[in-house]
Amino acid sequence: MAMYIRVKRSKTTYFIQCDPTEKTLEIKNKLHSLIDHPVHDQRLILVETGDVLEDSKTLADQKVENDAVVALTLRKDDNEFEDVNIVKPSDFYQSRDSDGGSNW
Amino acid sequence: MTKEETVKLISSEGFEFVIDKKAAMVSQLLRNMLSSPGSFTETADGVVNFPDISTTILEKICQYFYWSLQFSSGKETEFHIEPELTLELMMAANYLDT
Numbered sequence: 001m002a003m004y005i006r007v008k009r010s011k012t013t014y015f016i017q018c019d020p021t022e023k024t025l026e027i028k029n030k031l032h033s034l035i036d037h038p039v040h041d042q043r044l045i046l047v048e049t050g051d052v053l054e055d056s057k058t059l060a061d062q063k064v065e066n067d068a069v070v071a072l073t074l075r076k077d078d079n080e081f082e083d084v085n086i087v088k089p090s091d092f093y094q095s096r097d098s099d100g101g102s103n104w
Numbered sequence: 105m106t107k108e109e110t111v112k113l114i115s116s117e118g119f120e121f122v123i124d125k126k127a128a129m130v131s132q133l134l135r136n137m138l139s140s141p142g143s144f145t146e147t148a149d150g151v152v153n154f155p156d157i158s159t160t161i162l163e164k165i166c167q168y169f170y171w172s173l174q175f176s177s178g179k180e181t182e183f184h185i186e187p188e189l190t191l192e193l194m195m196a197a198n199y200l201d202t
Contacts, residue, residue, distance in 0.1 A: 004170045006163075012120040015127065015166055017105070033106050034122060066174075067167065089117055089159035 003066035005059075007031060007044070008086045009073070020060035024053040031072065041075040045084055111138065112151045113166065115159040125150075127169040132201035156199075161192050165200065 005027070007014040016030055028039040044053040046062065047069040053062055064070065071084040111128045113121045128134040137152065154162060164185070171183045185193060 003174075011118060012122065013163065013166075015121065015123040015170060017124060017170075030105050034110065067170075087119070089115075089119065 005064060005066075005068045005070050007070045007072050008047075009071065010085055011087045014072075018059060020064075021058050023056060023058050024062070025055040027053075027059070027070075028055070037074050043073045043075075043081045045071040045073065047071050047084075047086070108150070110150065113162055114151065114153045115157055115162040116155050117159050119159040119162070121162060121166045123166050123169060127166070127173055130169040130172045130202060131165075134200065157196050158192065161189065161196050164189060164193055165196055165202070168197075168202070 002017075002019040004015050004017050007016055007027075014031065014034060016027060018027060018030070024044060025039060027044065028042045031037075031042060032039055039055075045051065046053060046064055049063070051062065053059075053064065053070070071086055073081045073084055076082050105124065109125055110122050111125055111134070113123065113128070115121070125138060128138060134152065138150075157165070168183060171181070174181070
């Protein structure tokens with residue numbers, strides 16, 4: 001195995017095995033087999049830089065390295081892509097504290 | 105890579121980590137769960153809940169699984185562990201037989 005990336009959306013992280021020479025589109029194809037959204041409804045963003053990954057470029061070209069965190073956003077009903085939404089455990093604690101733990 | 109070839113690990117806070125079965129097999133506990141047909145409901149669904157493992161630790165564990173696969177295929181890199189995670193991580197590793 002050459003490398004892996006962590007694709008995150010909301011509270012879910014997908015560990016995707018890949019190769020630096022693979023193109024973004026191939027990653028989207030792999031995601032398509034895990035989630036039910038077709039490749040053209042997916043947008044991948046390298047979290048470190050905020051760059052949107054282009055389908056035809058390779059991971060190496062776009063400085064996506066081993067263990068990189070990539071945000072997945074999906075196309076909404078109005079044809080626009082949603083904003084990056086990655087929930088972190090610390091955010092979760094804060095929100096739980098702020099509502100006084102009433103969900104328990 | 106298909107859905108059938110992955111497992112979903114769920115942390116105590118309900119965060120989900122989808123990893124390859126091959127990576128999960130680094131853990132002897134998960135290997136036993138995934139390769140003993142019928143005895144665990146986890147085998148059928150490919151979903152394993154860890155109510156005692158926090159999200160941060162579970163993610164670290166998943167990273168370790170993949171690091172371990174890379175290491176065994178000859179790519180020798182260091183695995184970085186934040187000092188404050190050490191104790192919790194050791195307890196989880198002990199539980200997972202990793």
